[in-house]
Amino acid sequence: MITLFMLVPIALAGYLSFTDWDGLTPNPQGVGWANYSRLLHDADVGHAAVVTLIVTVVGTIACNAAGLGLALLLNRTSRLTAVLRAVVFYPYVIGPIIIGFLWSAILGANGAIAHLLGNAGHSPLPFLSDPAWAVGSIVAVVVWSQFGVNVVLYLAGLQTVPASLHEAAHIDGAGRWQTFRSVTWPLLAPSVTVNLVLVLVGLLRVYEIVLALTGGGPAGRTNTFAFLILSESFRSNHLGYGAAQAITLMVVIAALALGLTALRRRAEDAVSS
Amino acid sequence: MRLFKTVLLTLAALVMLIPGYLLVVNAFKGQDDILRSPFGIPFGRLTLEHLNAALSNPDFSLVRAYVVTALFALAVNVLSLAVSAPAAYVIARGTRLRHRALLGLFLLGLFIPSQVLVIPVIYVLKYLGLMGTVGGFLLYETTLTLPVSMFLYVAYIKTLPRELDEAARMDGAGPIVTFWRVILPLMRPAVATAVVLHTIGVWTDFVNPQIILGPGSSLYTVTTSVYAAIGRYSTDFTVVYPNLLMAVAPVLVFFVFLQRNIVSGLTAGATKG
Numbered sequence: 001m002i003t004l005f006m007l008v009p010i011a012l013a014g015y016l017s018f019t020d021w022d023g024l025t026p027n028p029q030g031v032g033w034a035n036y037s038r039l040l041h042d043a044d045v046g047h048a049a050v051v052t053l054i055v056t057v058v059g060t061i062a063c064n065a066a067g068l069g070l071a072l073l074l075n076r077t078s079r080l081t082a083v084l085r086a087v088v089f090y091p092y093v094i095g096p097i098i099i100g101f102l103w104s105a106i107l108g109a110n111g112a113i114a115h116l117l118g119n120a121g122h123s124p125l126p127f128l129s130d131p132a133w134a135v136g137s138i139v140a141v142v143v144w145s146q147f148g149v150n151v152v153l154y155l156a157g158l159q160t161v162p163a164s165l166h167e168a169a170h171i172d173g174a175g176r177w178q179t180f181r182s183v184t185w186p187l188l189a190p191s192v193t194v195n196l197v198l199v200l201v202g203l204l205r206v207y208e209i210v211l212a213l214t215g216g217g218p219a220g221r222t223n224t225f226a227f228l229i230l231s232e233s234f235r236s237n238h239l240g241y242g243a244a245q246a247i248t249l250m251v252v253i254a255a256l257a258l259g260l261t262a263l264r265r266r267a268e269d270a271v272s273s
Numbered sequence: 274m275r276l277f278k279t280v281l282l283t284l285a286a287l288v289m290l291i292p293g294y295l296l297v298v299n300a301f302k303g304q305d306d307i308l309r310s311p312f313g314i315p316f317g318r319l320t321l322e323h324l325n326a327a328l329s330n331p332d333f334s335l336v337r338a339y340v341v342t343a344l345f346a347l348a349v350n351v352l353s354l355a356v357s358a359p360a361a362y363v364i365a366r367g368t369r370l371r372h373r374a375l376l377g378l379f380l381l382g383l384f385i386p387s388q389v390l391v392i393p394v395i396y397v398l399k400y401l402g403l404m405g406t407v408g409g410f411l412l413y414e415t416t417l418t419l420p421v422s423m424f425l426y427v428a429y430i431k432t433l434p435r436e437l438d439e440a441a442r443m444d445g446a447g448p449i450v451t452f453w454r455v456i457l458p459l460m461r462p463a464v465a466t467a468v469v470l471h472t473i474g475v476w477t478d479f480v481n482p483q484i485i486l487g488p489g490s491s492l493y494t495v496t497t498s499v500y501a502a503i504g505r506y507s508t509d510f511t512v513v514y515p516n517l518l519m520a521v522a523p524v525l526v527f528f529v530f531l532q533r534n535i536v537s538g539l540t541a542g543a544t545k546g
Contacts, residue, residue: 013389013390013393070285073278086532087286087289089535089536090293090528091289092473093524093525093527094525095473095496095521096477096479097499097500098477101499102295105295105299106292108508109508110308111311112295112311112312115308144288144292148289149539152536153540201384201386205387205388207388208480229388233392234484239395253384
């Protein structure tokens with residue numbers, strides 16, 4: 001099954017990306033590198049790449065900063081911290097499509113936030129209707145929905161830091177910040193790697209939240225790369241072109257994930273040596 | 274410091290919980306009440322009318338979608354277990370290079386974005402005559418679960434002592450009987466973890482049912498039926514909020530009872546690699 005639905009498809013995606021397949025005809029015609037050269041000159045693709053880059057970079061940093069910060073605050077076992085952990089984590093089980101719709105009802109023209117602003121005598125803010133605001137809204141909603149997973153993973157990482165080391169640092173007269181800087185942080189290195197790579201790979205394929213929150217709008221200004229692949233190639237039946245975009249995305253994801261892992265490995269080695 | 278911490282945690286909890294609060298409260302209100310006071314609870318005018326309407330929508334019956342999605346989740350879990358548990362047993366007990374290569378092959382699947390796969394998978398499914406069918410959807414959805422299953426099962430079986438296998442062989446059991454009567458019953462915790470993760474995965478999946486089953490077929494899962502129901506009425510909050518609430522209610526119940534398993538499953542999946 002892995003062969004049938006993963007390996008064969010990847011090879012096929014490579015093949016289809018050199019064709020003009022429209023999803024209907026059984027025999028696509030080869031078009032050489034045309035799809036790829038079109039991709040390079042396609043303004044929509046360029047814009048989607050920029051949006052994806054913004055969402056990924058800002059989102060990865062924000063998810064990890066918020067995730068680690070909250071994990072440090074919640075790192076002890078009590079009933080309250082267990083409840084709070086569940087509170088930050090619940091969006092994971094709701095799923096991105098529902099989250100997108102919920103936030104679009106909250107941020108939209110007649111939504112709850114517009115109502116609050118109105119009560120304060122402020123005119124509504126264009127959360128979803130202005131391109132720059134909409135990208136910001138997407139980043140915020142993505143971080144809202146995903147950083148709970150990082151909190152959970154960082155908490156698991158913090159469990160592996162032995163309490164005796166903290167006591168030793170305390171006895172040596174280290175303050176909180178110093179203890180974190182020279183004991184906790186280095187020992188968390190593997191956790192940081194896992195979290196960075198997971199968020200990065202996840203954010204590069206953000207699709208459902210965009211679909212439900214802005215629908216790519218206004219006027220395609222919030223298309224992410226994954227959104228472009230799925231929506232545009234199916235709407236216009238240019239699946240060969242979509243395959244070329246998909247292959248490009250896969251190469252970028254693989255390169256970034258491997259690059260980041262290699263970079264982080266040096267940080268991890270610095271601890272163990 | 275302590276005050277700062279309390280303020281920070283309270284703020285985080287509020288940011289996480291307010292969307293959930295709006296989701297629940299507004300599902301019981303009329304359009305006027307939602308627009309006039311999205312945060313308020315008009316005790317005199319709470320109504321079940323709109324929830325009922327969402328449940329009994331003649332076009333996209335949510336009750337039917339519950340049943341369909343639950344059956345899909347069940348089928349995917351059974352198929353996934355049937356394929357991956359025996360394979361994981363062979364790989365975990367194998368010592369040869371080909372066993373490790375096989376495991377590597379499965380784990381590769383963890384890093385391939387499903388958007389890259391879906392276009393060529395359509396091609397494969399069309400070729401097999403399974404496009405737009407439940408069988409095709411289940412096969413693909415099951416394949417997507419295999420990397421995580423394999424990963425969890427192989428890691429778990431490796432912790433079971435080999436002496437168990439030898440003892441069974443002494444008693445005259447072949448490898449199949451050993452697996453069925455000795456190993457599989459011991460794998461229960463790992464299976465529980467996988468089932469929880471895959472059930473959430475199937476329940477929240479939107480892209481694959483939407484594309485493979487297609488809006489043309491009359492089979493809707495919870496996510497695709499909510500998408501279809503809301504799509505046309507996204508400014509009518511008496512459609513939006515009740516539909517969203519009914520879509521997440523079952524998973525939230527699931528979450529409250531199985532929170533610990535979900536968290537430990539995620540942690541195991543992400544950190545043992």
